[in-house]
Amino acid sequence: MGYKIAVLGATGNVGQEMLSILAERAFPADEVVALASRRSQGTEVSYGDRTLKVKTLDTYDFKGTDICLMATTGAMSAEWAPKIAAKGCVVIDNSSRWRMDADVPLIVPEVNAAAIAGYTKKNIIANPNCSTAQMVVALKPLHDAAGIRRVVVSTYQSVSGAGKEAMDELFTQTRAIFVNDALVNENFTKQIAFNVIPHIDDFMEDGQTKEEWKMTVETKKILDPKIKVTATCVRVPVFVGHSEAINIEFERPISDEEAREILREAPGCLVVDKHEDGGYVTPIECVGDYATYISRIRVDPTVENGLNIWVVSDNLRKGAALNAVQIAEILGARYLKKAA
Numbered sequence: 001m002g003y004k005i006a007v008l009g010a011t012g013n014v015g016q017e018m019l020s021i022l023a024e025r026a027f028p029a030d031e032v033v034a035l036a037s038r039r040s041q042g043t044e045v046s047y048g049d050r051t052l053k054v055k056t057l058d059t060y061d062f063k064g065t066d067i068c069l070m071a072t073t074g075a076m077s078a079e080w081a082p083k084i085a086a087k088g089c090v091v092i093d094n095s096s097r098w099r100m101d102a103d104v105p106l107i108v109p110e111v112n113a114a115a116i117a118g119y120t121k122k123n124i125i126a127n128p129n130c131s132t133a134q135m136v137v138a139l140k141p142l143h144d145a146a147g148i149r150r151v152v153v154s155t156y157q158s159v160s161g162a163g164k165e166a167m168d169e170l171f172t173q174t175r176a177i178f179v180n181d182a183l184v185n186e187n188f189t190k191q192i193a194f195n196v197i198p199h200i201d202d203f204m205e206d207g208q209t210k211e212e213w214k215m216t217v218e219t220k221k222i223l224d225p226k227i228k229v230t231a232t233c234v235r236v237p238v239f240v241g242h243s244e245a246i247n248i249e250f251e252r253p254i255s256d257e258e259a260r261e262i263l264r265e266a267p268g269c270l271v272v273d274k275h276e277d278g279g280y281v282t283p284i285e286c287v288g289d290y291a292t293y294i295s296r297i298r299v300d301p302t303v304e305n306g307l308n309i310w311v312v313s314d315n316l317r318k319g320a321a322l323n324a325v326q327i328a329e330i331l332g333a334r335y336l337k338k339a340a
């Protein structure tokens with residue numbers, strides 16, 4: 001017997017990727033249910049070769065559903081995750097609502113899969129922010145090898161991280177510029193087409209944004225509380241794929257060649273690092289992939305034991321949907337143990 005699994009937020013960018021990845025990876029499901037708010041009732045979504053009619057969250061009874069992959073806002077998750085969990089259904093939540101809750105494990109399977117065991121406290125598991133997920137996949141093997149002391153990261157985040165409407169805005173603004181139409185800004189604070197915006201999520205009192213804060217606190221929770229992280233998060237006019245320029249200071253020396261070898265063997269990582277024109281990965285090349293790509297590995301001689309790397313991944317996949325499905329796979333195989 002397989003699982004009954006629900007995808008809540010099935011019509012959104014991440015929800016649709018969750019359904020695709022469940023089908024691609026042949027998740028052992030007897031039944032997959034697509035759920036969304038009343039607004040999307042009757043909409044159809046793809047699950048592999050099949051089409052699923054979206055059901056309404058308000059009227060769905062979660063009793064008998066084993067796992068719910070949630071791709072909704074934090075406010076929706078605050079209201080619904082505890083209700084769903086109380087029905088005996090384990091919630092794997094993609095919002096920021098539960099990530100820093102001490103009773104909720106925050107998981108990137110390549111880094112801290114064993115921590116999934118803590119799910120029983122609330123029946124909720126949190127998926128990290130997209131920019132954190134790909135960063136910790138690359139940092140973990142390097143941390144194991146040479147002990148990371150401090151990380152300085154600058155992100156180049158695609159508009160898909162802000163949702164479908166944000167993708168449409170990049171498209172319509174780009175078109176408007178070519179046909180000399182008026183520009184409409186609804187999803188971003190400034191023009192996104194042919195521009196970059198150093199602002200993702202709300203501002204905090206100390207001047208950093210929440211996206212930047214998330215990269216710091218989530219890395220500490222997932223990887224090691226001793227690691228210092230400072231981030232600058234920037235939105236760029238790219239549809240899918242987040243990129244990160246990461247500067248790392250280690251406890252012990254590590255050469256670029258050692259780092260390259262370690263990353264080549266590391267789970268989830270794919271090194272593309274030729275010192276020649278085009279010998280690195282850009283976001284367009286990672287779309288639809290599972291891997292976290294690492295390029296431009298080089299020593300930073302301006303600090304003790306310093307290294308620079310360039311990390312690119314599909315933010316809707318490793319940054320969200322793939323990570324959630326990987327968690328569900330481990331949960332099923334090691335904890336729920338229902339699959340045939």
Ligand code: 2RA
Binds near residue numbers: 129158
């Ligand atoms: C973004 N980090 O890219 C967000 C999505 N989770 O806006």
